[in-house]
Amino acid sequence: MLSSRHLLGLYGVPKKDIELILDTAKTFREIIERPIKKVPTLQGKTVVNLFFESSTRTRISFELAEKRLSADVLNFSASTSSLTKGETLKDTVRNIEAMKIDMVVIRHSAAGSPHYLTQLIDANVINAGDGTHEHPTQALLDMYTIREKIGRIEGLNVCIVGDISHSRVAMSNIFGLLTMGANVAVCGPKTMIPKDIDKLGVMVFTKIDDAIKFADVLNILRIQLERGAASNFPSLREYHRLFGITKERLLKHKKDILIMHPGPINRGVELSSDVADGSNSVILEQVTNGVAVRMAVLYLIGTRTEEN
Amino acid sequence: MKVLLKNAFLIDPQVELNIKGDLLIEDGVISKIDTSIKENVDEIFDLKNLVVVPGFADAHVHLREPGREDEETVQSGIEAGMNGGFSALCCMPNTEPAIDCAEVVTFVKDRAANSLVDVYPIGAVTKKREGKELALLGEMYEAGVVGFSDDGDPISTSKIMKYALEYSSMFDLPIIEHCEDKSLTENGVMNESINSTKFGLPPHPSLAEVIIALRDIAILRYTGGKLHLAHISAKETVEVLRLAKKEGLNITGEVTPHHFSLTDDAVENYDTNTKVNPPLRTQQDVNALIEALKDGTIDIIASDHAPHSIEEKEWEYIYAPFGMIGLETSIGLTLTKLYHSKILSIEEIIYKMSINPRKIFKLKEAVIKPGAAANLTILDLEKEWIVDKFSFKSKSINTPFHGWKLKGKSAGVINNSKFFFENKLIDLI
Ligand SMILES: [Zn+2]
Ligand SMILES: [Zn+2]
Numbered sequence: 001m002l003s004s005r006h007l008l009g010l011y012g013v014p015k016k017d018i019e020l021i022l023d024t025a026k027t028f029r030e031i032i033e034r035p036i037k038k039v040p041t042l043q044g045k046t047v048v049n050l051f052f053e054s055s056t057r058t059r060i061s062f063e064l065a066e067k068r069l070s071a072d073v074l075n076f077s078a079s080t081s082s083l084t085k086g087e088t089l090k091d092t093v094r095n096i097e098a099m100k101i102d103m104v105v106i107r108h109s110a111a112g113s114p115h116y117l118t119q120l121i122d123a124n125v126i127n128a129g130d131g132t133h134e135h136p137t138q139a140l141l142d143m144y145t146i147r148e149k150i151g152r153i154e155g156l157n158v159c160i161v162g163d164i165s166h167s168r169v170a171m172s173n174i175f176g177l178l179t180m181g182a183n184v185a186v187c188g189p190k191t192m193i194p195k196d197i198d199k200l201g202v203m204v205f206t207k208i209d210d211a212i213k214f215a216d217v218l219n220i221l222r223i224q225l226e227r228g229a230a231s232n233f234p235s236l237r238e239y240h241r242l243f244g245i246t247k248e249r250l251l252k253h254k255k256d257i258l259i260m261h262p263g264p265i266n267r268g269v270e271l272s273s274d275v276a277d278g279s280n281s282v283i284l285e286q287v288t289n290g291v292a293v294r295m296a297v298l299y300l301i302g303t304r305t306e307e308n
Numbered sequence: 309m310k311v312l313l314k315n316a317f318l319i320d321p322q323v324e325l326n327i328k329g330d331l332l333i334e335d336g337v338i339s340k341i342d343t344s345i346k347e348n349v350d351e352i353f354d355l356k357n358l359v360v361v362p363g364f365a366d367a368h369v370h371l372r373e374p375g376r377e378d379e380e381t382v383q384s385g386i387e388a389g390m391n392g393g394f395s396a397l398c399c400m401p402n403t404e405p406a407i408d409c410a411e412v413v414t415f416v417k418d419r420a421a422n423s424l425v426d427v428y429p430i431g432a433v434t435k436k437r438e439g440k441e442l443a444l445l446g447e448m449y450e451a452g453v454v455g456f457s458d459d460g461d462p463i464s465t466s467k468i469m470k471y472a473l474e475y476s477s478m479f480d481l482p483i484i485e486h487c488e489d490k491s492l493t494e495n496g497v498m499n500e501s502i503n504s505t506k507f508g509l510p511p512h513p514s515l516a517e518v519i520i521a522l523r524d525i526a527i528l529r530y531t532g533g534k535l536h537l538a539h540i541s542a543k544e545t546v547e548v549l550r551l552a553k554k555e556g557l558n559i560t561g562e563v564t565p566h567h568f569s570l571t572d573d574a575v576e577n578y579d580t581n582t583k584v585n586p587p588l589r590t591q592q593d594v595n596a597l598i599e600a601l602k603d604g605t606i607d608i609i610a611s612d613h614a615p616h617s618i619e620e621k622e623w624e625y626i627y628a629p630f631g632m633i634g635l636e637t638s639i640g641l642t643l644t645k646l647y648h649s650k651i652l653s654i655e656e657i658i659y660k661m662s663i664n665p666r667k668i669f670k671l672k673e674a675v676i677k678p679g680a681a682a683n684l685t686i687l688d689l690e691k692e693w694i695v696d697k698f699s700f701k702s703k704s705i706n707t708p709f710h711g712w713k714l715k716g717k718s719a720g721v722i723n724n725s726k727f728f729f730e731n732k733l734i735d736l737i
Contacts, residue, residue: 131626133508195501
C-alpha cells in the first residue's frame with residue numbers, strides 16, 4: 001500500500017512506493033495490450049480531471065487510464081487567466097466536491113496548488129503538473145520506461161537536458177531517480193539551471209558532449225517558450241547549436257544511449273528529427289507507458305481509502 | 309488622578325534605571341520612582357513580576373487607511389498596537405490614495421487623535437508612489453511626517469534617490485528604503501535557494517536586496533542625508549550596512565521578527581502567510597541578522613505589520629499578496645527568540661524597540677524619570693502563551709505564527725494619560 005493518500009509529487013516519496021507503482025504499472029501495461037482493455041477496479045468511483053492549464057496530452061492520458069479502470073470521469077477545464085477575480089480555486093473546487101467525487105487530478109500553473117487542494121477537500125489528489133514544481137506521473141512513466149528498456153534504475157547515469165529552471169518534469173525526475181539510486185545530472189544553459197541544484201546531489205553539465213559521455217539515459221526537456229524561457233538564452237538556433245541532440249553528436253561518442261522526451265518535441269531545437277525518430281528514441285513508448293503508470297497510480301490511490 | 313504601579317521591575321538604560329520598586333503617576337506624568345512609595349492614591353496596580361520599560365515604538369507598519377479599511381484602519385491598527393505592547397506606530401504611505409501630501413498626512417493623524425498610541429505617518433518619496441517625481445516632502449514635513457519611503461516598492465531610480473536624500477536632508481528626516489531590484493524579482497515569490505528549486509516557486513534572490521542597498525549607500529556617500537534600510541533579510545545586506553556604518557555614513561537598519569524567527573523552510577506547505585517581501589531567507593541569513601542585532605549593526609526591530617484580507621490570502625501561493633501581520637506577535641517573538649535564548653539583554657531590546665526607533669525617526673521621547681510623561685510598556689517576560697490569531701485586535705489574521713508557543717508578552721501600555729491593562733482602557737486624568 002502507498003504511504004500517502006495523495007500523489008502531490010515525488011519529493012519524499014519512499015522507494016517502496018515508487019517500486020509498488022512501477023510494479024503495478026507492469027500488470028496494467030499487460031492489460032492494455034489485451035483486446036478488451038478495461039477492468040472494473042474503480043467502478044463506482046468518480047474522478048475529476050481539473051485542468052486549469054491546457055495540456056491535451058496529459059489530460060487524455062489520465063482520462064484513458066480512468067476509463068480503463070471503469071471510473072466515472074468528469075472533465076473540468078479552465079485556463080487560469082479566464083478565472084475571473086473572485087472565483088478562486090477554492091470556490092471552484094468546493095463546488096465540484098459538492099458533487100461527491102472521490103479523486104481529483106489537477107493541473108495548474110501555480111506551484112503548490114495540489115497541496116492547497118488537499119486542505120480544501122477530502123478527495124484524493126493527484127498532481128498532474130503544478131507550475132514549475134512537480135509532474136510526478138511523468139517522472140514515474142519515465143522511470144518505468146527506463147526500467148523496461150534497461151532492466152534497472154539503480155546505478156544508471158541519467159542526464160536531464162534543457163530548461164531545468166522552468167521544468168516540473170525535471171524536478172520530479174530528479175527526486176524520483178535519486179530515490180531509486182540513479183546518478184543524476186542536469187545539462188543546460190547556466191541561465192536555466194536553478195541555483196544550488198547541486199545541493200540536491202545532482203551533477204551539473206553545461207557542455208552537451210560531457211552529458212552524452214556521462215549518460216546511459218538522456219531525458220530531453222521541451223523548451224517551454226510559453227513559460228518565459230526565451231529570455232534565458234539568445235536564440236533557438238544557438239540553443240540547438242549548444243544543446244541540441246543530433247545524430248552526429250551521438251555517433252561521435254559511439255554510445256548506446258536511451259533518448260527520452262516528455263513531448264511535444266520542438267524538432268530541430270532540442271532534438272533533430274533523425275534522433276527523435278531513431279533507434280535510440282523511446283518517445284512513443286513513453287506515451288503508452290504513461291497510460292499504464294497513471295492506471296497504477298489511480299488504482300493504488302483509489303483503492304487505498306477503501307482499505308482504511 | 310494619582311495611580312501607583314507597585315512591585316515592578318523598572319528598567320530604562322537611558323537613565324541607568326534598574327530597580328525593583330514603585331512608580332507614581334500623577335495626571336499622566338511620572339512623579340516619583342522609588343523602591344517603595346507610600347502615598348494616598350486613587351488606584352494601585354500591583355505589577356508583581358512585571359517589567360516596566362520605556363514605551364515601545366513600531367517604526368514600520370501598514371495601516372491600510374485610506375483605501376483598504378476592510379483590512380485595517382488607523383483605529384484597529386492602534387488597538388492591535390496597544391494589544392501588542394506599543395505606544396507609537398509609524399505607518400507607511402502605500403495607502404490608496406498614497407500618503408503623498410499634507411492632506412493625507414493630516415487625515416491619518418486626525419484618525420489617531422486622542423489615542424493611547426501615537427501614530428506617525430511616513431510620507432511617500434514620490435507622487436502617488438509612482439517613482440517619477442518627488443512628492444511634496446516639505447509640505448509633509450510641516451504636516452508632521454517622520455520619514456519618507458516608497459515602501460512596497462524601492463525608490464525607483466538612482467536619480468530619484470539622489471534627489472530624495474538631498475531634499476530630505478533639509479528636514480533631517482530619513483529616507484526609508486525597501487531594498488529590491490525589481491528586475492531581479494519579477495514574478496519571484498520566495499527566496500532563491502535550494503528550497504525555491506524544491507518547491508518549484510519563482511525565485512526572489514537576496515541579490516536584489518543588496519544591489520539596492522549598495523546603490524543607495526553610494527548615493528548617500530555622495531549626497532549626505534539619512535538612510536534607513538527597512539526589513540533587512542539577507543546576510544549580504546547586513547555586511548554592506550556594517551561597512552557603511554564603519555565608514556561613518558548616516559545609515560541605520562531594521563529587521564522584522566519574522567525574518568529572524570523563520571527560514572524559507574516555512575514555505576514548504578505553501579501557506580501564503582509565509583509569503584512576505586522581502587522573503588524569508590536561509591538559516592545563514594537568520595544567523596547574520598542575529599549577529600547584526602548583537603553587534604549593533606541593526607538598530608531596530610519593527611514588525612512590517614502588513615494586513616491582508618482572508619480573500620486575498622486564500623489564493624495559490626504565487627497569486628497571494630506579500631505580507632503578514634506582526635503588531636501582536638512582535639514582542640512575543642522578540643522575547644522568545646532573542647531574550648530567552650540569551651542573544652539580547654532586556655536593555656538591548658529596549659534600545660531596539662523603543663530608544664533607537666524614537667531617536668531615528670525623532671518620535672516623542674519615552675524615558676522613565678520623574679517629570680517625564682508616562683510613556684511605558686509593561687512586559688511579562690515569563691508568560692508562556694499560545695498565539696491565537698482569532699484573539700487579535702487587528703482586522704486581519706494573516707499570520708503564520710498561529711498556534712506557536714511563545715514566552716514573553718506585553719501586559720500593558722501607558723501613554724497620553726491612558727493606561728491599557730488587562731484588556732481595559734483606563735483614563736489617568
Ligand atoms: Zn517593504
Ligand atoms: Zn512594509
